[in-house]
Amino acid sequence: MGNTADVSVCGDPCLIEIAQRKIADLEHKWSRFLESSDISRLNNAHGATIRVAPETITLVQYLISAQHITHGAFDPTMLPVLIDLGYQTSFTQPEHVSTCTSNPNWSLPVSSIQIDKHANTVSMPVGITLDPGGLGKGLAADIVAQLLMSEGAQGVCISLGGDIRCTGQSPSGDVWTLPIESPSGERQQQATFSSGAIATSSVRAKTWTKQTNQLHHVIDPQTRQPLSTSGLHAVQSTAIANEAVWAEVFSTAVLVRDSAIAFPLCDAHNIAAQITYSDGTTFENSLWKEFV
Amino acid sequence: MRPRRDKHPARSARILSTGIAVVSMLSVSTALTLKAQAADNAIQPNGQIANGETTPQDVATQSVAPSTPGAATPAPTVDTSTITTATVATLPTAPQVIDVPVPAAPQGGWNAPATSGSK
Numbered sequence: 001m002g003n004t005a006d007v008s009v010c011g012d013p014c015l016i017e018i019a020q021r022k023i024a025d026l027e028h029k030w031s032r033f034l035e036s037s038d039i040s041r042l043n044n045a046h047g048a049t050i051r052v053a054p055e056t057i058t059l060v061q062y063l064i065s066a067q068h069i070t071h072g073a074f075d076p077t078m079l080p081v082l083i084d085l086g087y088q089t090s091f092t093q094p095e096h097v098s099t100c101t102s103n104p105n106w107s108l109p110v111s112s113i114q115i116d117k118h119a120n121t122v123s124m125p126v127g128i129t130l131d132p133g134g135l136g137k138g139l140a141a142d143i144v145a146q147l148l149m150s151e152g153a154q155g156v157c158i159s160l161g162g163d164i165r166c167t168g169q170s171p172s173g174d175v176w177t178l179p180i181e182s183p184s185g186e187r188q189q190q191a192t193f194s195s196g197a198i199a200t201s202s203v204r205a206k207t208w209t210k211q212t213n214q215l216h217h218v219i220d221p222q223t224r225q226p227l228s229t230s231g232l233h234a235v236q237s238t239a240i241a242n243e244a245v246w247a248e249v250f251s252t253a254v255l256v257r258d259s260a261i262a263f264p265l266c267d268a269h270n271i272a273a274q275i276t277y278s279d280g281t282t283f284e285n286s287l288w289k290e291f292v
Numbered sequence: 293m294r295p296r297r298d299k300h301p302a303r304s305a306r307i308l309s310t311g312i313a314v315v316s317m318l319s320v321s322t323a324l325t326l327k328a329q330a331a332d333n334a335i336q337p338n339g340q341i342a343n344g345e346t347t348p349q350d351v352a353t354q355s356v357a358p359s360t361p362g363a364a365t366p367a368p369t370v371d372t373s374t375i376t377t378a379t380v381a382t383l384p385t386a387p388q389v390i391d392v393p394v395p396a397a398p399q400g401g402w403n404a405p406a407t408s409g410s411k
Contacts, residue, residue: 006405008402008405054354054355055355056355057355058355058356058358061355061357061358062358065358069361117355120355157404157405159405159407162405162406162407162408162409163407164405164407170402171402172402175367175368176404177404178404178405178406178407179404179406179407180406180407180408181406181407181408181409183409185408187406191407192367193364193365193366193367194364194365194366194367194368195364195365196363196364196365197364198364198407199407200407200408200409201409202408202409203409204409205408205409236409238407240363240364241361241362241363241364242359242361242362242363242364242365243359243361245359246359246361246362249361250361269360269361269362270361270362270363271361271362271363272363272364287363290366291364291366291367
């Protein structure tokens with residue numbers, strides 16, 4: 001997943017190995033940089049029906065649901081844009097390259113993807129591709145946390161690249177307290193909750209240069225271009241939710257749509273959110289103060 | 293002087309054998325119950341148990357419908373209105389010093405991961 005995984009477990013130390021195996025397993029199924037992954041096979045299926053792992057069925061369902069719930073602010077079909085802009089190769093493993101052989105057809109909705117949950121198959125129309133992106137990391141954190149709790153852990157904290165899911169008893173026996181890094185890397189805030197998840201999105205992460213232009217990976221689905229970084233602009237967003245997958249989805253939605261549009265969406269789903277601008281100012285929705 | 297036996301050896305043996313018989317009967321009964329439960333919970337080809345229960349491994353290997361977004365569970369708050377002020381009594385004499393053994397502090401505290409936009 002091109003990031004560091006941080007796994008903390010209250011319970012049998014052997015649960016750490018179970019977590020490592022599961023994270024590696026999901027990486028092999030979901031990475032767009034691995035040719036044999038379910039996602040790469042789907043993206044290069046040219047409309048054919050592909051049999052995938054049950055977890056991938058779950059992932060595809062979440063990708064479709066996330067776009068629907070955020071009214072398109074979270075869009076999992078932006079892979080052709082990223083590749084065209086130059087983000088084709090893994091930052092951490094340059095030997096791994098994304099492939100996407102068909103031309104995008106932007107008029108096709110993700111709801112046209114057909115899923116057979118009983119046969120574990122997915123059919124994507126030609127012209128649609130999927131990029132799990134941050135949602136994949138959040139969902140992986142949720143799945144691993146749930147697996148470890150079902151295996152007897154008393155408490156679990158899973159962080160996959162900063163998408164963090166905490167459940168059960170914390171190491172201190174109290175609530176979970178997690179630092180929030182500012183865009184400059186300072187840890188001036190802490191989120192506290194009994195159970196839940198937190199995720200942060202930023203335009204200053206995963207950047208690259210193309211023809212002297214510095215680009216980043218957060219794409220506005222309306223313009224199909226990276227979010228603007230000129231003038232006063234949103235730099236980072238953080239969301240706190242019940243699960244890491246939703247924290248990730250809403251942190252992306254806030255960054256893409258800005259607070260005026262995204263905060264009412266967060267309020268409607270009881271998501272706490274904060275947005276930080278390039279001049280250092282921050283804005284939060286009303287739920288934020290319950291956790292920070 | 294040898295101690296006097298309270299019971300005849302044969303009587304003790306009889307009690308012992310009766311005890312073994314009861315234990316055996318309970319074991320057979322338990323085994324039959326377990327066998328009956330196993331039959332009821334026959335595992336289906338898809339790995340799901342017939343009565344709807346799933347094994348821990350199945351939880352992570354079956355596709356699941358997306359959950360709905362929602363709030364994290366906030367940390368419990370202390371209701372200050374229920375706290376009463378205790379009356380502090382004046383100590384009549386100087387306090388006594390008692391040595392109480394305190395366990396050593398943990399060598400390594402837990403370093404919570406930070407959320408950042410690094411992904």
